[in-house]
Structures are given as C-alpha cells and as structure tokens.
Amino acid sequence: MAVVLACGVASGQNATTVENQTPTVKLFPEMQKDKPEKVMTPEQAKELFASVDDIMTFVASDTGLPAVVKVKRKLLNRDEVNAYLVKSFDEDEGAKRLQQSEIVLKKFGLLNRDFNLRPFLLSLLTEQIAGFYDAKTKFVNLLNWVQPDEQKPVLAHELTHAVQDQKVGLEKWGSNGFKGVSKSASEDAQRVPADELETARQAVTEGQAMVVFVDYSLPKGQTLADVPDMGKTIADNAADTSGSPVMARAPLLLQRSLVFPYADGLAFEQALLIKGGKAAAFTGALTTPPSSSFEIMHPAAYLAHAAVPLLRLPNIHPLLDAEYEPYDLGVMGELDVEIMASLFGGEDLGKAIAPQWDGGVYYAGQRRAATAAEKLTPGSLGVFYLSRWKTEEAAETFAKMYTAQLARKYSGLSERRKDEVDREIVMTTSEGDVLMTLIGKDFFVSEGFPLATARKIRELAVAVQGTGPMRMAGFAPPKRELTLDAAGVMAGFGMINPTTVGRYTQSGR
Numbered sequence: 001m002a003v004v005l006a007c008g009v010a011s012g013q014n015a016t017t018v019e020n021q022t023p024t025v026k027l028f029p030e031m032q033k034d035k036p037e038k039v040m041t042p043e044q045a046k047e048l049f050a051s052v053d054d055i056m057t058f059v060a061s062d063t064g065l066p067a068v069v070k071v072k073r074k075l076l077n078r079d080e081v082n083a084y085l086v087k088s089f090d091e092d093e094g095a096k097r098l099q100q101s102e103i104v105l106k107k108f109g110l111l112n113r114d115f116n117l118r119p120f121l122l123s124l125l126t127e128q129i130a131g132f133y134d135a136k137t138k139f140v141n142l143l144n145w146v147q148p149d150e151q152k153p154v155l156a157h158e159l160t161h162a163v164q165d166q167k168v169g170l171e172k173w174g175s176n177g178f179k180g181v182s183k184s185a186s187e188d189a190q191r192v193p194a195d196e197l198e199t200a201r202q203a204v205t206e207g208q209a210m211v212v213f214v215d216y217s218l219p220k221g222q223t224l225a226d227v228p229d230m231g232k233t234i235a236d237n238a239a240d241t242s243g244s245p246v247m248a249r250a251p252l253l254l255q256r257s258l259v260f261p262y263a264d265g266l267a268f269e270q271a272l273l274i275k276g277g278k279a280a281a282f283t284g285a286l287t288t289p290p291s292s293s294f295e296i297m298h299p300a301a302y303l304a305h306a307a308v309p310l311l312r313l314p315n316i317h318p319l320l321d322a323e324y325e326p327y328d329l330g331v332m333g334e335l336d337v338e339i340m341a342s343l344f345g346g347e348d349l350g351k352a353i354a355p356q357w358d359g360g361v362y363y364a365g366q367r368r369a370a371t372a373a374e375k376l377t378p379g380s381l382g383v384f385y386l387s388r389w390k391t392e393e394a395a396e397t398f399a400k401m402y403t404a405q406l407a408r409k410y411s412g413l414s415e416r417r418k419d420e421v422d423r424e425i426v427m428t429t430s431e432g433d434v435l436m437t438l439i440g441k442d443f444f445v446s447e448g449f450p451l452a453t454a455r456k457i458r459e460l461a462v463a464v465q466g467t468g469p470m471r472m473a474g475f476a477p478p479k480r481e482l483t484l485d486a487a488g489v490m491a492g493f494g495m496i497n498p499t500t501v502g503r504y505t506q507s508g509r
Helices: 042-063 078-089 094-106 116-129 149-167 187-189 199-217 230-237 252-287 292-296 300-301 333-346 347-356 392-404 451-463 485-491
Strands: 072-076 127-136 139-143 324-331 357-367 382-391 424-429 432-439 440-448
Touching: 042 072, 042 139, 042 149, 042 199, 072 078, 072 094, 072 116, 078 116, 078 139, 094 116, 094 324, 094 382, 116 127, 127 149, 149 199, 199 252, 199 292, 230 424, 230 451, 252 292, 252 333, 292 300, 292 333, 324 347, 333 357, 333 392, 347 357, 347 392, 382 392, 382 451, 392 432, 392 440, 432 451, 440 451
Parallel strands: 072 139
Antiparallel strands: 127 139, 324 357, 357 382, 382 440, 424 432, 432 440
16 A cells, blocks of 8 residues: 655656764755755866766666666756656656545545645655656756755766666566556456555665665765664654655655655665675665565565565455445555554554554445545545454554544544444444454454445455465566555655755765
C-alpha cells in the first residue's frame, strides 16, 4: 500500500536528502528563506559541466558498474524546472495512480479528509528537488541556483542513476508493469504478489545512489565502510524537518514514505556491502532485486532468501461487482503498519508493533450508484483489510488501536451490540457499516460495505488463506504498496534536497 515519495528514477528523474552527525562537514547549507537566490555565473556553470566526467569516473569506480562514456547534461533555471515538474507530474503513471489512491488513504485515515494531495506534492517537489537524471532523454539536469560545490555530491547521486540505467534500463526495470484497475480474480492474483516490487526496486536504486553520495561527500579516502553506523544515523535523523518548510507541514505518511527509499535503501545497501562487498550491493542487487519493503527493512531476510509474508486476496468480484466498481487493491506491508500505528497510537507503538506484522492485504470498491461528486470522496468506497500477526497479542493490540481511531474519521459513530456475534464489533457510521473481527492472529475490518456483505467478504478472505508461509513472487511485474505510492512518484522526479534526510558535511574533495 506504500506511498513512497522519492524524486527521480521511475519517471525519469531522481532526488536525495540526507543528514548524518558522524562526519562533521555540512553537505548542504540549511535553507534560508530570507536569503536571495544566487544564480550561477557562466564561469561556474562551465566548471560544473566540466566536473561531470570526473564525477562519472568516481561513480564507476565506487559502484563497479561501467561508466557512461558521454553523459548529456543541461542547466535549468527554476522556472524551467517548475514547468517540467508540473508537466511530468500530470503525465506520470505513478502520479496518476497516487492521485486515485488519495481517497483510499483518506478512507484508512492515513490522510485527513480535507487534505489536497496534488498541489502539496508539487510544492514539495519544487522545494525538495536538488537535481535529476532523466531516463527518457538520458540527460542529467543541473540547477542554476545551486552552487557548484553544493551540487557536485548531488551529481554523484544522479550519475549513479545513469550507470544503473545503462545496466538495466531504469524505465522498464522500475516500471509498475500494470495499468488501470484490476477487474478480475486472475489479474488480482497477479497484482498482489507483485505489489511491493516497485517499492523495493526504488529503494535499491536510491540506496545505491546514496552510497555513492555518502562516499563522494566524505573526506577523500574514506567510504561508507569507515562509518558503519551511517545508515542507521540517517534513518534516525530523517524525522528532522527543520530547513524544509513544506516537509514540516507534511502528514506523517508523506514524511516517512519520502525518506524510505533513501534512508532505508541506504541501510539495505550498506548491509549488502558488509556481507558481500561491492558486487553484491550493486550488480547483485540490480540483477536479483528484493521484492518487498519487508526485505528492505530486513536485509538479512533478503540475503537468506527468506519467505516474505503474503496473504491472498479472495475472488470477491461475483459478490461485489454488480454494485461496486473495482477501485484499488494491494498489500499492507510492514512499513504501512508502522506508519498507521505511529499515526494512530504514537511512534513507540509504531516501532513496537511493526516487527510483529506477518502479512496484510486490502481491497477497495467504489459504489456504482455514487454521483460524480461523491466519487471524489472516501464515502463512495467500500474497503476491507485483512492483517496477520505473529502473535494473538499483537493482533489484539493492533485491533484495539484501529478501533479507537475510527472516531477520527467518521461522524455518527455508534456500536450496534445487538448485531454482533462471536468476536465481532459492528458499528454504524456516516459512511455505512463497519465490521471488525479478531480471528486468532488475524484481524479483519470492512468499512462501507453493508454488514451482510462484509460478513461474506470476511468468510471468503479467511477461507482463501493458506496455513503456511507464502513467498512473494520473485520477478512478477512490479506494482506498489499503498503508503509507498508517493515515494515512487517523488523518486521519479529527481534528487531531493539533502538537508531533508539528514545533516552531512562538506566534501573535502
């Protein structure tokens, strides 16, 4: 369900944001709103263009991937970048998918009902972008308002995408593989196992680029191997939104998902570097990429080829399609529940319960009878979500948290005890019935479907699950996790300002 907000590869560009307290040199100055923007002089632009080939040599050496012989380069002003972002955003398939998912995110309570996603993401892109490589045109795009010494580490990051592109073809390699909405059980069955592949591949490309970004930014002769806590430090510091006015106003969902490909991707790549060296971290991860955010968050699982928890989606089309148009489906991954639990119950709960996740799947249908205006709102949706946990205690904790947050989303909330059987909770809301049930280590919730329909969905969803661990499909066409949609969009539009992910230091090069 992942909403990853990264800036670059998928639609042709890339971004980065980082801070770390181990080295003591600042990589990018804090944003100063009152300081007038200083445009690069022709001499500075010439110097920056000349540095591209030297930095490419560094990138090739650092990654072990062949250098791109002649990288095309272009210098853009802010107006050109803004126009490019708007045009690309409106044409990008990932952005279109994200905007459709907006009311699903609101239905689950991950975004406020009055939040307007598109203008916010465009503002965030405009603020965060620090440079980008375009996989369609094969140009690395430089920014005329970022000074050369500040832009060179960004170039190291973006040129990593150029060598990745030469190796695997990023547009195809990072593509979601699916267009439109799944409308049949057979297509549902293909999409669910592939739901997080795009997220995982995004983290690989951004994580590799972050390794190079770090190595280039450190004093000459030092590498990430010399600061083994770098990945964890970046992840720990990622919550610091000082210096980013738009990011500071972002919902928790977007703040966490934006950083995921960079901070978690870097930690994943660092684990591969330690275990298998440069070949495993770069060529190996591109050739045999992880398939889920679970593997990114737990590199040992990827290295051990461990099974990834995966729940099946039942064939609900005969039951629902007469009244509900298929709208969205996917995986609720470990990162999703971490974000959800942190939002609903606090960061400590999020960190504690996420490792207890053992699989999750959701489906959303839209009422065919809804008016055009209603179809723009969460009230037009019926959704169900089945989650599985490692212990019954964890399932109960998550169920209590989920139940307690319903009042944030719905008016007219009242429990109908007379309609409840077994371990059910049945509620009336302003948007229809809610049914929640604890079934051992499983927690089922339906919102918006009539009670009788919700019970039938529950029986189908529980019956179709296997009793043993399932493995995520290895090379199925990738889609995404709901909460990481945004990350994919952002990472598709360039490297984000390094002051967002953490605090670094000026390179000694």
